[in-house]
Amino acid sequence: MGTEQIRRWQSGALAHGVTDPFGQGPLPWLRGAEQYLDDEGNVVPWYVDLSVSRGEAPARPHVPGPRTADDVRCQVKGFASAGAVAPGAAIDFRVTVDPPQQFTVDIYRIGHYGGDGACHMTASPRLSGIVQSAPLAAGRTVSCHHWWQSWRLQVPGYWKTGAYVAVLTTADGYRSHIPFTVRDERPPAPRRYPTKEPPHAPALDADLLLLMPDVTWQAYNLYPEDGRTGASLYHAWDAEGRLLGEEEAPATVSFDRPYAGAGLPLHVGHAYDFIRWAERYGYDLAYADARDLHAGRVDPSRYRGLVFPGHDEYWSVPMRRAAEAARDGGTSLVFLSANSMYWQVELGPSPAGEPDRLLTCRKRRGDARGRSALWRDLGEPEQLLLGVQYAGRVPEPAPLVVRNADHWLWEATGAAEGDEIEGLVAGEADRYFPRTALPESTERILLAHSPYEDTEGRRRHQETSLYRAPSGAYVFASGTFAWSPALDRPHYVDPRIQRATANLLDRICKHD
Known part of the structure; x- marks a missing residue:
């Protein structure tokens, strides 16, 4: 060629x-x-x-x-x-x-x-x-x-x-x-007393921190x-x-190189779809990227929620520990794509000594014990944090089928039990694995259960998950690539997904 x-x-x-x-x-x-x-x-x-x-x-x-x-x-x-x-x-x-x-x-x-x-x-x-x-x-x-x-x-x-x-x-x-x-x-913002928050609570920088999946x-x-x-x-x-x-x-x-083609990453639009929608409706947002989370530059206690708006498949150990600490400390987590936290990676310095400029993932080559770099093969399945985990590719878009329509996430969306939201299961899908451990929770619910055919024509299903940790933090996983595009992308916008997302963020951001 x-x-x-x-x-x-x-x-x-x-x-x-x-x-x-x-x-x-x-x-x-x-x-x-x-x-x-x-x-x-x-x-x-x-x-x-x-x-x-x-x-x-x-x-x-x-x-x-x-x-x-x-x-x-x-x-x-x-x-x-x-x-x-x-x-x-x-x-x-x-x-x-x-x-x-x-x-x-x-x-x-x-x-x-x-x-x-x-x-x-x-x-x-x-x-x-x-x-x-x-x-x-x-x-x-x-x-x-x-x-x-x-x-x-x-x-x-x-x-x-x-x-x-x-x-x-x-x-x-x-x-x-x-x-x-x-x-x-x-x-940190200056404290003003009296305040409705307990004296030990940190001042918030913003309600939500968006983490770009670089x-x-x-x-x-x-x-x-x-x-x-x-x-x-x-x-x-x-x-x-x-x-x-x-x-x-x-x-x-x-990281010391341009992006191929037009210079924009694959799937970058998924993050931008959420950003346009969230800023349009006035959510109080701050921004960082995945390497900030890795390097400890993110203090989760200064936000009510961390939002992962795009495809976010590769995670280092420090990234995962930071997300777990956020959840356990009461900061909610929102995953708006599928196949999150699938591969474990390492970040290292460039030849010039600049930190976090080399990304290493040994994939299926195996470590000293013969294990792949999949989080689930390393003894920490992603479901332990997300509530669901990656199930496979979706070769042709399929409807997202609403489940537990009386839950507050579906409130005022007009969605009824069993309703199909056309094309919302696309790209890749997550589901609940019954033989895999679940995170500790006080509430847990599946909000969609959607059949589709995989690349080999076999019947599979996608699931959207929400649970509440003992700390009070919510953890939401959409379980599909198509959630963010449904918020603001022409020809893909769905008012039911817009309202459901608003219900979720409003619940996370509420000021008691």
Whole structure:
């Protein structure tokens, strides 16, 4: 297979063995923008320029017909020095541009913004782009840690915590993306007495902390998708340009590299769907990423709930211990996708000594005792925290069948017992495993029991779970990839799921 034949879909959802029926191209969170065609004739929207929508002069030059950069020619590709940055701190971008020419970096914050889906925050000056050195490979582990810094963004102290995207655009109209998070790192709020909370309770930073699944994003990243050197935890290329499977994939991948294709991770839209909906309805949100949870930068006691809004499959031991401590301390957990906490991973430093820049998962290669890296094979099934666990792929979307419709989660949704919510079981599914231990709880209920056919045509079922821990914390697991898209994605929105999610978050966030 020649490099000119490499297409984006070959390392997308199909190649990763994960069905993603919700793909909307590289910019899934925008609304009502003018549309253009990329190099393969696919429709992609351009970014909303909010100054134009207000009737003002354009805030930046408009490049007609932007085209998506690829990993064969690498017209413009880049990555950030960190997955998350605190307000007032700096984040560096390392970018390669071929052929060398000027480029700009526009920074957007993801949110509702009247339906636009993103807000333009700032832009770089015109920067001189260079062709960076080829990626380094140690075995099949690919890294660009040796690239020169191209631009430093000093994040203003007043910027809101949130999910951000840096948009790279070259003078000749090619474009790529770098996602990052501005994390919550505020000092504790001053205490005011008298207060309804007991004196020992910590001051809250926000009701809910969203944790962006950057560890899982990197596990799926096949950069460079060039038919030669790119590799993820799922795939690599052989000498003839054929895509190899998991047995030939590396056990270690690096965060020091761009994301393949348009520069956005696989399934990134699932997190953005929840963000748009939650910010539209005014939930009190803070943000961090999975590596913040791993590194101990998250204090769960400062939030009423931790929300895992997207596909979150790869967890380190410190991540799991932090989530368990959160639940046991009274902080609720909300898992809005399926196949969460499936593989156990390790995070290590880069060759330059930067912490948490290498991701290692030995998968089914076996440890010293011959066990795979599955949490359930290591003696800690994910059901012990989630209440359900991964059951398998869903090749074709199926209805979610409502169960226990008199429960408060389904209140005012209009859903009755046995009602089918079309297409809500999709991608992957979780269920309750009766021979697997359950977490300690004071209440436990299954809120959906949905039949579907697996990849071999066998009848399976999906389940949505909710339980209450002895601490009072709720733990919710949707058990399907389709829950977040039903909140705000065009053609997938379902008012019943919107209301059920609001019922859950309102119960978690209530101020006694």
